[in-house]
Amino acid sequence: MQGQRGSEVALLLLIAGFAIWLAQDAARRSFSFENLVLMVPVAGLILLLCGILAVAALRRAPQEAGGGLARVLGLLALLGGLVAGLETIGFDAAAFLFLLAATALLGERRPLVLLAYAGIMTFVIIMTLGFMLPYEMPTLLLDPPR
Amino acid sequence: MIDQTALASAAALLGESWTPWLVVPPGLLLGLIFGAIPGLSVPIAMAVFLPVTVHLDFLSAVLFLTSIFTGGGFGAAIPAVLMNVPGSSSAVATTFDGHPMARQGRHSEALGLALAASCAGSALGYVILLLVVGWVADAVLLLGPLEMFAIAAWGLTLIAVLHEGSFIKALLAGLLGVMIGMIGMSARGDMRGTFDSLALVDGIPVVPALIGLFAASEMFRLMRRDYIVEDKELRRPAFSRILAGVGMALRHPLVVARGGLIGIGVGAIPGVGAAVANLLSYAETKRRAKDPSVFGKGEPRGVIASESANSSSEGGSIATLLALGIPGGSATAVMLGAFAMHNVTGGPRFISENLDLVYAIILGNFVQVVVLAVLGLGFLFFAASLVRVPLRYLIPGVLLLALLGCFSITGDMMGPITMVVFAGLGYWLREHGFPVAAVVIGLLLGPAAESELLRSMQVSGGDPAFLLQRPVATAVLLLLVASLFYPLLRRRRRA
Known part of the structure; x- marks a missing residue:
């Protein structure tokens, strides 16, 4: 099997x-x-x-699994890490690290692009959600307006 | 049917000043944005902006909130088409044909179709509402647990219609959804599968589960590509193709009308709403089609059926709110909050004493649909550009937004954890040909079917003759049987 x-x-x-x-x-x-x-x-x-x-x-005759399973499991693990990190290292830090690692996993290799994409997206998303949501969102560096 | 004096008074109320209309475009835009981001639902947008309405008069406040509602009703179709990720449970059926169209490079047409069907369905819903608003209270009060059970059972038969491939796999996926839906406190008060954790008392949070099953598992599949649309030429957004989609929708008035009627009928039932209306409308359109095999492969009628129903259900839920003061879902619950802030209580007395205001709200919603048609076209042009973003950027961004959206729904880590667990499950199921839509249908309707069945048994004392005293339930069950056997009969006749 x-x-x-x-x-x-x-x-x-x-x-x-x-x-x-x-x-x-x-x-x-x-x-x-x-x-x-x-x-x-x-x-x-x-x-x-x-x-x-x-x-x-x-x-049925045995078939080999389709390709790309390692990358799927990798992304799933990164999502798990993001969930674990939200309340421990902060929403901003966890989001930044997730974006950085996931974009790299999916093939982006230019360090400046990686840093810029993860940084801008983290800033926009965390600041907007932090302002809108009534729930506490612990952060490491960012301080969303309330 | 229509009180002419009240109608004239409503028109005067809306026309005497242009200031109430100022809130409509921003409301629609907010709804479009919140609806288009998976997890960031319309109720959240309405709740966030509810305090703003304190400073508005009642009519402007309701127009603002219903604008968000109207915009969001359509906004959910955008990620459904472009990424196979329904922005909310109301756009699940839009993914079935909308996303295959996008993958064929017909995303502009699909978005145009969705917008036109959404606007036409809503408009039809509001026209009907204007005619019947006085009777809605009586009609909704006719629905007891047996009728609700019949409707939920009808919804569950969708599993038989929606499968593409193995029927046994679709059935198993649907039953798995029903089983997962039974986690939590039962209608009788028994805790099932909760590990005695308070977080699971209300069961598995449905929207995060849905986002995980659809959104995240779809993102995993998209990892194999560089762009959503592989052909570079087809990626370019074209206004002419969006307009072609609009034209395509208008060539199927019967599908729009059926979706509109199903939407307003189902939307008026508290607790059912758009999540079921889009699936029912899709299934009925597929059942009645001469060539049902083309559905699920990029058939425009599938998009029209879903979008016309989910948009018109909004009219139905507003009718129930006005007629009974009962919110049909979380969006109308926020609207009820706005009512309370202005010392207004919905109900039969509100309708009889303020018919002009009720007509003004309905007419105002009708105008919003026209504004949405214009505003939506511009919004879609930019939204369609999403297919030009490389997936290596799009996938992490969407996953992060969806996960934080799940947090915003539950307010704790239950939402994100649910999303991740169901993302893995959804990917695994899809890889082996199990339709995740069937899991969602089971999850949405299984618990409702169980609790309504229990209540029916308690009310009737288990006597089957009780069914004969409930003509509406009998009619729905007969319709259910007819809709199941109709395709078989037609196939036999054709053979």
């Missing part, structure tokens, strides 16, 4: 596992008819469909 086929089966296992977990969690909270009236039939149907699709995937 390799490439696309393995990835599809893994996805189906994840969906099936999620359905089982949610249905059993709901049943554990309350076994009443009202609580499970939609949950159990939907979970049952999901398991059935996952089974059908998994068998179909396993019967």
Whole structure:
């Protein structure tokens, strides 16, 4: 089992596992008819469909995964880093680093362009949102008007 | 049908001074900008600018807020067409054919189509509203949980219509959406899948999930290209092609009319609104088409169906607000705030005692649609230039804006975290041919279907004969069955 086929089966296992977990969690909270009236039939149907699709995937000839997965995972990791950084290093610093790294990951190599793009975008977005939103947005350097 | 005296009085109210109209162009522009940025929704724009309306008289305040509403209703179509990223849940169906058109280099036409359909749909909605506003309160009060369940169930059948490829995969994706939608506190008060965390009591935040499924996963796919439109010649924005799109929309009056009617009807139902109207209209247009297989591949009727419905639903939601004082969604909830700031309470009495003001609001909205048609053309010319920006700059910028937009929706880290998780899931699903639109439909309608079904069972005591006492629900369910079997019957007749 390799490439696309393995990835599809893994996805189906994840969906099936999620359905089982949610249905059993709901049943554990309350076994009443009202609580499970939609949950159990939907979970049952999901398991059935996952089974059908998994068998179909396993019967198919193996295919290699499409290219570019490393870059997708890299960008996803950068997004995760951005989320982690917003409230720890500040919205401005996290946004600047994300833009810098993501633009470089996507192929921009000129350092001045990278710095200028990340700097200008960070300034415009953080200052505008900081002014408009009623929520606290911790920042490292920028001080949006309130 | 129309009280002529009140109508004349409304016209006089709007025409006696030009000052109330001054707020319309900035309101429309704000709506266009906020609508066009994924995550920065129209309700946020309305909430941010609500304090400004304190200094305006009631009519100007309502005109300003409804201008933002009108502009934003269309603005959401711009990223839907250009980047396959719906600016809000009301533009999900616009992506189905709008973005394929953009990838074929027909982005200017697609944007023109969307603008014309949006304006025509809204205009039709307001004409109908002018005729029926007096009856809206009675009509909405006829809708009980069984009717709401029937409408949600109708919406869920969209999964069967919208699939491109494997029906089993579409069904599984839809059911996954329903299942995810059941996380949180149930209608009965049971906590399900929350890990006892308060952050999940209200369930998974829908808009961040939608942005992750659509926007972020689409950005991951676009990474393989250098530009949204590969052909350099086709990238250049052309005003003539935007106008050609406008002309194209006007050649399909039936699609616009159907979308307008669905939009105003669904929009008037509190809690349903534009998010469902665009999907229903798209599905009905595809079902009735002689050649449904062309949908999803850049078919102009798909864009028209979606945009005419989501725009006219705005009229429906304003009708409910005026007639019952009930906000149908977050945008009308902000408008209710403006009502309160001016000591105005919506409801049947407000309509009977201030019919001239109600007509003035509707006529004012009608004029806004005309102004939007002009202002929108100019805005689109600049928006269409977005396809000239290299994707290595566009993708990080859009992702950052979308993520901060999700923060602005939830006010905490729940929004951004949801977006990132659903971005990964959306990409994984798409890579294996699962339609993410089906997940969104399940997520939007599954919880509503469950809670309305439960309420119906409680009201009826589980007696199926209850259905016979609810003619509206029976009619909707019959329409649902008919719309499911109509394509099959037609195919058989053709064979």
